[in-house]
Amino acid sequence: MKRIYNNKYLLLFLAIAAVFAVTGCKKDFLDTQRQGEYTADNYPYPGGSGPYDQFIFGAYNDLRSYSVHVDGFVVATSIRSDDADKGSTPTDGGADVIGMDNFPALSTGGRANALWTGYYGLINKCNSAIANIDTLSTIVASEGIKQQSRAEVKFLRGYAYFMLVRLFGNVPIIDTVYSDPAAQQVVPQSKPSEVYAFIEEDLNFAAQYLPMSWNQNQFAGRLTKGAANGMLSKVYLTQKKWAQAAAAAQLVMNSGQYDLSVNYGIIFTEQGENSKESVFEVQATASASITQANGIQYNNLQGVRGSGEWNLGWGWNTPSTYLEAAYEAGDPRKERTILYASTASTPRYSYYGELMPRYPDQVPNPRYNHKVLGSPVLRNSISRGTWWLNVRILRYADVVLMYAEAANELGNVADARNALNSVRARARRGAAAGTLPDITTDSQTELRDAIRHERRIELAMEHDRFFDLVRWGIAAQTLHSAGKPNFTAGRDELLPIPQQQIDLSKKVLIQNPGYPQS
Secondary structure (H helix, E strand, C coil), rough: CCCCCCCHHHHHHHHHHHHHHCCCCCCCCCCCCCCCCCCCCCCCCCCCCCCCCCHHHHHHHHHHCCCHHCCCHHHHHHHHCCCEEEECCCCHHHHHHHHHHCCCCCCCHHHHHHHHHHHHHHHHHHHHHHHHHHCCCCCCCHHHHHHHHHHHHHHHHHHHHHHHHHHCCCECCCCCCCCCCHHHHHHEEEEEHHHHHHHHHHHHHHHCCCCCCEEEEEEEECCHHHHHHHHHHHHHHCCCHHHHHHHHHHHHHCCCCCCCCCCCHHHHCHHHCCCEEEEEEECCCCCCCCCCCCCHHHHHCCEECCCCHHEEECEEEEEEECHHHHHHCCCCHHHHEEEECCCCCCCCCCCCCECCCCCCCCCCCCCEEECCCCCHHHHHHHCCCCCCCCEEEHHHHHHHHHHHHHHCCCCCCCHHHHHHHHHHHHHCCCCCCCCCCCCCCCCHHHHHHHHHHHHHHHCCCCCCCCHHHHHHHHHHHHHHCCCCCCCCCCCCCCCCCCHHHHHHHCCCCCCCCCCCCC
């Protein structure tokens, strides 16, 4: 159905377009600062920052890495789930991607190895930054500045390990700088419980010493207490530490820094970046002269695979029919999440009112990820690849739903229901009367199912679904029902330890159960 813009939104859109026309299509209306980059205005460091930024920003830069938040990340966190298909053409991506999508993943595959090296590369940069903060005598700084600087990189290190332990299970804990890379390769794996303890230590340190907020005109997207506590909530939730998960989520909810005021549709636009909804985003930017170097390919990977003005990307990570069928009647989030191609009999339109190309003669897939589309103003003036759009890693609605889940498991049904309904209230804003009614059940079991459903819909295509299925213990039955019969419980919850890393370790690293043992 074609989106009808009211006058207020139309004026806003035209005003933004005018700004881009005058300013050479930079994201000036957001005034965001690219992570990892100094400018004449902030070098060597502005007030409120510190002298260790030269090391900290090296770690931030890795968040945009192809091996951290692009190819393998999208495949492992979304395409493996029931919410998404690989998309594109049947053979695109080869056996490596097809194995991840339909199971089992290949131990010799490039994507598992890229994820391993990508996250350990980020960890190494964090360890190097901490070493410089601890030992450099040429920089004079207060202990407060040192602790805040350590806190930023400890958050990033904790986050990297959280990804690794969920992806691979038993992984080595590297918390120091090795002068000989070969020595790092033979560090033995730690048990998940030990890895989680390390993650909690890093994130608790970050939560203690990070600021509540930064000057957004200078430091948009830098890490905060809210980001640390929000990530801690997810770490605790994954381990079923319900009381700790609820407490960490409440710290975010009571901080006064976030709320559900941002319209769901706007969240995924350039205008919605670093908003009240944003707890942790990967920062990206681009211009007509620098179209990729300061951005991230995450959105390009999932862009519409067409021709001409619709040659936007690879067409990967397309919403599945199972996700499509999961929406309640009239839920506005469906149209904002699923970008439908037109057919010969039915024209379809994007969030921005653009007529979509036809399936199957103009594009190979009937559905695409609507959340990565990006502004047509920028697509027409910078590039088709949408490298400038930030990646939402942790949203406020996610934190509220984590609180709801933990509270329900603790038996606080009323508190859980209120939190759940606050997310639904935002989702139905502006919709027809009767859409997404409040959940009224007093049953813990029924509320558990309602919260799980809401997480699926609210966070659809946002890299949580597969991990949620695993931690809920329902991955096998859900994925079998979604046409993925090869998923084998006890094996496919984790990726294989990359064979290349096993070989480099001289067999110190042990392969995960169910995969070929070398």
